[in-house]
Amino acid sequence: MTDFLLRIANLCRKELLAILKDPASRVILFVPAIMQSLIFGYGATYDLSNVPYALLDQSRTGASTELIAHLDSTGVFHRVATLRTQADIREVIDTEKALMVIQIAPNFEQLLSAGQPAAIQLILDARNSNTAGSAAGYVGSVVERYNAELRTRAGAPMAPLTIESRAWFNPNLETRWNLLPGLIAALSMLQTLLLTALSVAREREQGTFDQLLVTPMSPLEIMIGKALPPVLVGLAQSTLILLVALLWFGIPMAGSLATLYTGLVFFTVASVGIGLSISAVSANMQQAMLYTFVLLMPMMLLSGLTTPVRNMPHVLQVITMANPLRFAIDLVQRVYLEGVGLATVWHNLIPLSVIALVTLPLAAWLFRHRLT
Amino acid sequence: MSGFWTRLISLTRKEFRQLLRDRSNLAIGILLPMVLILIFGYGMSLDVKNAPVGVVLEDSSPTAHEAIAGLQLSPTIAPVLLGSMHDAEALMRERKIDGIVRVPADFSRSLAAGNARVQLIVHGADAGRATIILAYVSGALAQTAVRQADRGGRTTGADAPVIGRVTVEQRMWFNTANTSTWYLVPGLIVLIMTLVGAFLTALVMAREWERGTLEALFVTPVRPVEILLAKIIPYFAVGMLGLALCLLAARFLFAVPMVGSPFAVVLSSMLYLIVAVSLGLVISSVTRNQFLASQVALIATFMPSMMLSGFLFDLRNVPAVVRAIGHVLPATYFMDLIKTLFLAGDVWPLILRNCAILAAYAVGLLLLARAVTRKSLD
Numbered sequence: 001m002t003d004f005l006l007r008i009a010n011l012c013r014k015e016l017l018a019i020l021k022d023p024a025s026r027v028i029l030f031v032p033a034i035m036q037s038l039i040f041g042y043g044a045t046y047d048l049s050n051v052p053y054a055l056l057d058q059s060r061t062g063a064s065t066e067l068i069a070h071l072d073s074t075g076v077f078h079r080v081a082t083l084r085t086q087a088d089i090r091e092v093i094d095t096e097k098a099l100m101v102i103q104i105a106p107n108f109e110q111l112l113s114a115g116q117p118a119a120i121q122l123i124l125d126a127r128n129s130n131t132a133g134s135a136a137g138y139v140g141s142v143v144e145r146y147n148a149e150l151r152t153r154a155g156a157p158m159a160p161l162t163i164e165s166r167a168w169f170n171p172n173l174e175t176r177w178n179l180l181p182g183l184i185a186a187l188s189m190l191q192t193l194l195l196t197a198l199s200v201a202r203e204r205e206q207g208t209f210d211q212l213l214v215t216p217m218s219p220l221e222i223m224i225g226k227a228l229p230p231v232l233v234g235l236a237q238s239t240l241i242l243l244v245a246l247l248w249f250g251i252p253m254a255g256s257l258a259t260l261y262t263g264l265v266f267f268t269v270a271s272v273g274i275g276l277s278i279s280a281v282s283a284n285m286q287q288a289m290l291y292t293f294v295l296l297m298p299m300m301l302l303s304g305l306t307t308p309v310r311n312m313p314h315v316l317q318v319i320t321m322a323n324p325l326r327f328a329i330d331l332v333q334r335v336y337l338e339g340v341g342l343a344t345v346w347h348n349l350i351p352l353s354v355i356a357l358v359t360l361p362l363a364a365w366l367f368r369h370r371l372t
Numbered sequence: 373m374s375g376f377w378t379r380l381i382s383l384t385r386k387e388f389r390q391l392l393r394d395r396s397n398l399a400i401g402i403l404l405p406m407v408l409i410l411i412f413g414y415g416m417s418l419d420v421k422n423a424p425v426g427v428v429l430e431d432s433s434p435t436a437h438e439a440i441a442g443l444q445l446s447p448t449i450a451p452v453l454l455g456s457m458h459d460a461e462a463l464m465r466e467r468k469i470d471g472i473v474r475v476p477a478d479f480s481r482s483l484a485a486g487n488a489r490v491q492l493i494v495h496g497a498d499a500g501r502a503t504i505i506l507a508y509v510s511g512a513l514a515q516t517a518v519r520q521a522d523r524g525g526r527t528t529g530a531d532a533p534v535i536g537r538v539t540v541e542q543r544m545w546f547n548t549a550n551t552s553t554w555y556l557v558p559g560l561i562v563l564i565m566t567l568v569g570a571f572l573t574a575l576v577m578a579r580e581w582e583r584g585t586l587e588a589l590f591v592t593p594v595r596p597v598e599i600l601l602a603k604i605i606p607y608f609a610v611g612m613l614g615l616a617l618c619l620l621a622a623r624f625l626f627a628v629p630m631v632g633s634p635f636a637v638v639l640s641s642m643l644y645l646i647v648a649v650s651l652g653l654v655i656s657s658v659t660r661n662q663f664l665a666s667q668v669a670l671i672a673t674f675m676p677s678m679m680l681s682g683f684l685f686d687l688r689n690v691p692a693v694v695r696a697i698g699h700v701l702p703a704t705y706f707m708d709l710i711k712t713l714f715l716a717g718d719v720w721p722l723i724l725r726n727c728a729i730l731a732a733y734a735v736g737l738l739l740l741a742r743a744v745t746r747k748s749l750d
Contacts, residue, residue, distance in 0.1 A: 024664055032671045040679050043694040046500035050688050067538060093545060094719040096708070099688070112536030119539045126547035127711045128555055130418055130500075131686040136542045137507045143538050144514060154535040160486040161439070161517035163510045168464065170496025173503050175685075177496070190670060198663055282396070286579055289666045290396040293571065294404050297674075301411050306684055308498055311417040337497055338465070 007217050011225025019195065019229060029191060033237045037183050037244040044179045048134050054081040054098040056089065059108035067120070068102070070146050076138065093125050100124045100135055112150075169254070169337040180245040181336040182305045184238050185264070185328035189271050189299075192234035194292050196275025199226055200367070201288035223364050227272045234268040235261075245336075254339025262342065263335065266352040267328035273359030274324070280366030299323050304330065327351050379594050383602035390576075391606045400572060401610035402617070405564050409621040412560040418552040418684075420504045422450040425471040426460040429453065431479035439475060439483075439490070439520075442512040449508060470495050471505050473513075483520065546631075546715040557628045558714040559683040561618045562707050563674075565641060568611045569648025570655065570673045571666070577603055577656035578665035596745045600738075604649050611645040622714070632713035636723060640713065643730045644706040648673075650737035651702075657744040677703040702733045 020026050053071075057064050071077045081092050083101065092098040103121035111118035122139055126132040151158065170177045203209035212222060242260075245251050253260075274295070282288035302309070302316060303325040309317060320326045327348040334340050342349075391397050427443070429436055443451045452469065454460045460472045474491040482488040492509055494502040547554045580586040589599060619637070622628040630637065652669065659665040678684065680694065681703040687695050698704050709726040712719050 024659075024661075028664060028667045028671070032667075036671070036675060039694055039697060040675075043680055043690045043698070044685050045689055046503070046685065048689055052688070094712075094716055095722055096712075112538070115536050117537050117539045119541045122540055122542040124542060124544050125716075126544035127715050128682070128686050129544070129547045129552055131688070132544055132547070133504070136540075136544075137504070139542075140511065140540055141507065143540055144511070147518075147537050150537070151535055156535050157486065157521045159514060159517035159521050160483050161488045161490060161513065161520070163490050163492055163513055165492040165494070165506055165510060167494050167496035167502055167506070170499055170502070173494075173496055173499040173506070175499045178499055187675075190675075191667065194666060194670065202663070285662050286575055287394065287396040289575055289662070290400045290572075293567070293670075294399050294407075297404060297567070298407055298411055301408070302415060306678070307416040307418055308501065311419070311421075312415045316411070316415040333497055340465075344465075 004221065007221050008225050008228070011217065011222065012228045015199065015225060015229040016232070019233065029195075029233060030237065030240060033187050033191070033240050034244060036187055037180060037241045038248065040183060041176050041180055041244065041249050045175045046130060046134065047173075047175065048076055048131070048138055051077050051100065051135050051138070052080040052098050053077050054083050054089075054092045054101045055079055056083040056086065056101060056103040058106045059104050061109035063109040063112050064104045067104075067143070067146055071102075071139070071142050074138070074142060089123060093123065096125065098125075099131065100139075102139075176249060177251055177337065178333060179305075180241070180249060180251060181333045182303075182329045184241045184245065184336075185267060185325060185332050186300060186303065186305050187241055188234045188237035188268070189325055189328075190296065191237060192230045192268060193271050193275045193278075193296060194289065195233060196227070196230040196272045197278040197282070197288040197292045198285055199230065200276065200279035201282045201285045205284045219364055219368060222367075223276070223360065227269070227276060227360070230272050230275065231265070231268045234271065235264060238264050238268075251336075253336050255335035256341070259340075259342050259345070260332065260335045263328065263331040263345065263348065263352075266349050266356070267324055267331075270324040270352045270355040270359070273356045273363065276363035277359045277366065280363045299325050302326065321351060322355070324352055324355050375593075376595075376598065380598050380601055383594060383598055384605045387602050387606045388609075391610070397572065397610070401568055401613060404567070405614040405617045408560060408564060409557075409618060409625070412556045413553060413621065413626045416552070416556055418500070420448055420501055423448065423470045423501065423505055424468065425449045425451050425473060425505065425509065426454045426463055426469040427451045428455075428457050428460050428472060428474045430457075430477040431475055433480040435480040435483060435520075436475045439479070439513065439516050440473060442516045443473070443509065446508065446512065449505060464493070464495055467495060467497070470501065471509065473509060553626055554628050554715060555711060557618075557622045557626055558710045559681075559707060561615065561622075561641065561710055562644075562681065562683065562703055563677055564614045564618060565611055565645050565706070566648050566673045566677045566703055568614050569607060569645050570652040571669045572610065573603065573607045573649050573652025574655040574659075574665045574669040575652075575662060576607075577653055578659060578662045581656065581660035582662055596742060600653060600741055600745060603653065604646070607649050607652070608642075608645055611648070612642070615641050615645070628714060630714050631717040632723075633718055636718060637710070637713050640706070640709050640723070640727055640730070643727060643734060644702065644709075646734045647702045647706075647730055647737060650734060650741055653741035654737055654744060657741060673703075676701055677707075680704070681707040683707055702730060705729045705733075 055068060072079065080098050083089065083092065089101045093101060101123040103123065108118050122136060124132040124136055148158070167173050200209060203212065246253060278291045279288055282291055302320045302323055309320055309326060331345045331348040334345055427440055440451065443449060457474060463469045464472060471492065471494040476489060476491070479488050490513055492506065494506050496502050623630065655668050655672065656665045659668055680698040681701055682698065687698050687704070705726045709723060712722055
């Protein structure tokens with residue numbers, strides 16, 4: 001037993017040295033994880049903060065000026081152009097000078113003072129339909145506030161209803177709060193998968209794998225020795241991103257570290273299993289990298305990191321069952337934001353274990369099978 | 373000069389053969405684009421449709437029913453009537469519902485008194501989705517409230533005050549269907565060009581450095597420019613194949629309109645492909661090692677072109693530093709270009725500006741690649 005552990009420890013040490021002895025590798029494994037979590041933490045936002053708009057005010061009255069003042073006072077809308085004719089609209093939208101054009105018809109104030117609905121036209125650049133939708137929604141809420149003010153001024157009863165709204169788990173509804181916990185799993189998977197896929201492929205390309213097989217180590221020991229170092233590197237990367245989320249962005253963690261790391265260990269072992277299987281079917285490093293990539297892209301996109309899994313058609317939702325990242329993101333987000341314990345997220349551990357239990361023996365079998 | 377051509381042609385032929393011999397190259401050149409096309413077209417959607425929202429009516433009066441009637445008609449949310457707040461909270465914790473609307477027991481009484489409250493809770497784990505649901509439900513409830521105020525108050529009789537109301541008529545240009553597929557699919561072209569161009573080239577060139585075969589090539593009469601060109605041509609061809617697949621899928625599978633001229637689409641994609649391939653060459657020549665080259669290519673191309681190019685997140689809303697980083701990436705300019713060409717049409721000032729920037733990147737990166745691929749053994 002002690003021999004078994006000693007041999008594994010030695011192989012682990014050698015593997016870790018191979019990964020970390022080169023200063024460039026050390027940098028590439030840890031610095032980008034921190035940089036990316038910082039940049040994406042700031043960059044990933046669906047919130048509107050700057051909407052350049054152009055105004056075509058054909059009414060030029062007190063009412064239209066007042067309405068526009070309401071819009072400008074939000075600090076989100078910035079007027080970049082004042083148009084004179086309808087023909088000018090196309091140019092500002094086409095060239096992306098303005099995200100939207102507000103057009104106010106000449107009879108705007110007459111209609112309002114006659115007690116009729118007065119429409120303003122909103123023309124939006126929907127090349128990014130998401131931003132356009134949010135901007136329209138925001139204008140709508142500003143207009144509603146203006147309407148409420150008109151009612152008060154006219155002495156009409158205020159709406160008798162107040163809506164008390166609250167957001168659970170993310171009180172200010174910041175995109176960053178759900179993205180960063182997701183990155184704890186996603187960013188580390190990118191690199192651990194590649195690292196693992198390369199570990200055997202490189203030895204095979206350089207001919208050192210055969211040497212490893214003639215040592216007194218059993219295939220099982222070689223497997224464990226090959227799998228452990230990337231698991232450690234992956235967990236270290238996750239920890240760095242976790243620290244960025246906690247310390248730099250100050251996103252409070254509701255759940256326990258123990259639950260989080262239990263989930264991360266299962267996830268990293270499953271990823272390493274996939275990496276080793278890729279390694280086993282690849283003849284050289286180049287193949288290992290390309291196959292990793294062919295798997296990695298769909299796994300990232302079908303993980304729920306950027307678009308929700310529930311929006312996917314049923315067939316694809318079934319396919320995501322083979323994607324460890326999908327379960328890891330669900331687990332990490334829920335433990336981090338919602339503070340749930342293992343009792344709630346244990347179901348995520350089952351598919352992760354299944355993936356590990358299939359891929360690791362498969363890799364071991366493939367190693368031997370390929371050599372004979 | 374004729375020596376140049378014969379050398380280039382035979383080198384290119386060798387590269388093509390090498391490319392075709394390894395199935396993994398074709399996997400990334402053909403299989404990956406096809407899988408991504410299907411995922412982007414069918415699998416990814418940012419649209420909120422039929423989001424389940426639990427409605428807890430603690431007041432069963434007709435007034436309360438009427439208050440929430442406005443929620444029923446929308447395509448955005450799908451209200452589910454629930455028995456108690458306890459049930460609703462349990463469902464919310466399981467993420468079976470995205471939000472809860474609670475109409476308290478004293479609703480009709482307080483409505484008559486003019487101070488009714490409705491509670492609205494959303495699940496914040498997906499902030500973007502929650503914001504849309506929040507805006508939608510509160511808008512619908514507020515409209516009902518105004519109608520009820522008008523009926524209850526003195527706004528209909530002869531002595532009613534005159535109250536005008538501003539309404540908003542919105543028109544979504546360039547994406548009349550207002551579906552995210554229309555901007556995801558053009559974005560996919562950027563992703564595939566980046567991947568195939570930069571990743572594949574970085575890797576293959578690094579392998580030659582690592583194995584020393586590049587140095588072997590240097591002792592032959594070929595010049596570095598010829599080696600670089602011979603490397604670019606096959607991967608450029610693979611990238612164009614990916615482009616063709618994307619364009620066909622956009623047109624026939626997803627019916628994404630292509631308003632701009634196809635000629636401009638193909639030409640600007642070729643320009644960007646040169647940028648991507650040159651970036652791959654630079655990465656491989658600097659790292660000279662397959663592991664590092666693939667890591668750098670992964671970090672420098674895939675995540676940034678997805679997260680920072682304005683593809684998913686609008687660059688207008690991000691902090692200045694991140695925006696600046698986004699504007700260093702060539703992918704950002706191509707993203708703008710391809711989205712405009714697909715959805716808005718031939719907006720020449722924009723096309724020419726972005727093409728000029730991409731051309732500058734292409735020339736700059738090619739010169740850099742030439743500089744770092746010196747015929748030396750240092």
